[in-house]
Each structure stands twice: as structure tokens, then as C-alpha cells.
Amino acid sequence: MNEVKLNIGAGYNYIDGFVNIDISPKADVTLDLGRDRLPFDDESVDLVFSYHCLEHVGDFLFALGEIYRVLRHGGRFLVGLPYVSSTRYHLVNPYHHHNFNEYSFKFFDPDELKGSAAEDNPIVFKKVFHRYYYMHGFRRMPCFLRNWCRRHLFNVVRTIDFGLLAVRDPNKPLMVDCTVRRAMEQELAECLAARVTYEEQERLASSRAE
Numbered sequence: 001m002n003e004v005k006l007n008i009g010a011g012y013n014y015i016d017g018f019v020n021i022d023i024s025p026k027a028d029v030t031l032d033l034g035r036d037r038l039p040f041d042d043e044s045v046d047l048v049f050s051y052h053c054l055e056h057v058g059d060f061l062f063a064l065g066e067i068y069r070v071l072r073h074g075g076r077f078l079v080g081l082p083y084v085s086s087t088r089y090h091l092v093n094p095y096h097h098h099n100f101n102e103y104s105f106k107f108f109d110p111d112e113l114k115g116s117a118a119e120d121n122p123i124v125f126k127k128v129f130h131r132y133y134y135m136h137g138f139r140r141m142p143c144f145l146r147n148w149c150r151r152h153l154f155n156v157v158r159t160i161d162f163g164l165l166a167v168r169d170p171n172k173p174l175m176v177d178c179t180v181r182r183a184m185e186q187e188l189a190e191c192l193a194a195r196v197t198y199e200e201q202e203r204l205a206s207s208r209a210e
Contacts (some may be wrong), residue, residue, distance in 0.1 A: 003046035009053020013195040073168035083157040
């Protein structure tokens with residue numbers, strides 16, 4: 001059976017084989033992720049890819065709750081976001097509503113920070129990996145120095161990617177190891193490489209029809 005894959009917050013980018021979802025009328029499904037429910041049944045989706053979308057959504061918890069609702073147990077959530085301390089690309093952007101760093105999704109893991117804010121939501125994710133995109137010369141620094149700079153300075157990291165697994169049944173533990181991590185990192189790279197603009201997709205579709 002083919003997997004159900006969503007490209008959420010597609011913007012100008014289309015991925016073949018995915019259901020492309022965005023507020024733009026060009027998307028396969030047009031909706032406001034901060035207000036509208038995803039048109040999929042509970043636990044019916046295998047993969048959600050979302051790249052630089054969630055920071056734009058007014059109601060982040062609603063959007064994340066919908067993503068969690070439709071993912072199966074062990075469903076993959078691959079997401080890219082701006083890093084909290086980037087002033088040029090994030091903090092001055094009037095269209096960004098939320099901040100993210102390496103701790104953001106620990107608030108949805110019972111083994112980490114979930115429950116620390118006395119919140120009441122069913123969202124549970126297990127983080128498999130996060131990956132930084134360092135700016136300028138920071139990427140060439142030794143790891144210990146780069147880590148210090150990231151924790152204490154602005155404009156060290158531009159963006160951060162995450163690989164997460166949806167936990168629907170706590171009685172069915174999910175295997176998280178190096179093999180799973182490598183597979184999810186590779187899948188994220190494939191998603192990024194597969195993106196094309198809607199104009200490019202239309203040209204490709206026209207050429208196939210001829």
C-alpha cells in the first residue's frame with residue numbers, strides 16, 4: 001500500500017507524490033493551517049513534511065495538533081524552522097509568530113519537558129534528530145566553540161531541522177537508533193531535493209501530456 005504523504009505549508013513549492021497543502025490556491029488542498037482541520041482521518045498519514053511554515057501560523061498548537069492527529073503511530077514528521085537567535089532571518093521578520101530552538105519539541109515528549117507547563121493536550125512526539133545550519137564562519141569552528149557561540153551569541157545558527165516520530169500508543173515503544181536517524185535524515189534530504197515550483201510542475205505535466 002502506498003504511503004500517504006503531506007507537504008504542509010507548500011508555499012510556492014510542490015512535491016510529486018505528496019498532497020500539497022497551503023493557504024495558496026495553487027496547492028492541492030487550500031486551507032489556513034492555524035484555523036482549519038486537515039481533511040484526513042485520524043491516524044491516516046505516514047509522513048508530514050513542513051519546511052519554514054509553522055513559524056508563520058498564528059495558532060501553532062492547533063496546527064501541530066492537527067499534524068499529530070492525522071499521523072499514524074510512528075508516523076514521521078520532518079520540519080524545518082528558523083532558529084530563535086537569528087536577527088536577520090527571523091526576529092525582525094514581521095510574518096514570524098513563534099520561536100524555535102533545539103528544545104522546542106521537548107515540550108511534547110513525556111520523557112523530557114511535556115507537562116512542565118501544566119498544559120492539557122494529547123500531542124506526543126519523540127525527537128529522532130535535530131540539525132543546525134550555521135552561518136558564516138561558525139560552521140568551520142571546532143564543535144565545542146561552535147556550541148558555546150550558539151548558546152551565547154546572536155546570528156550563529158540560521159535555521160534548524162527536526163525529525164520527529166508521532167507517539168500514539170505509549171504501550172508500543174518506538175525504536176530510535178542510528179539507523180532510524182540516518183533514514184529520516186535521508187528522507188528529509190529527498191523531500192528538499194524533490195521540491196519544484198508550481199510553474200515547473202505545470203510545465204512538466206504539459207510535456208508528459210504531449
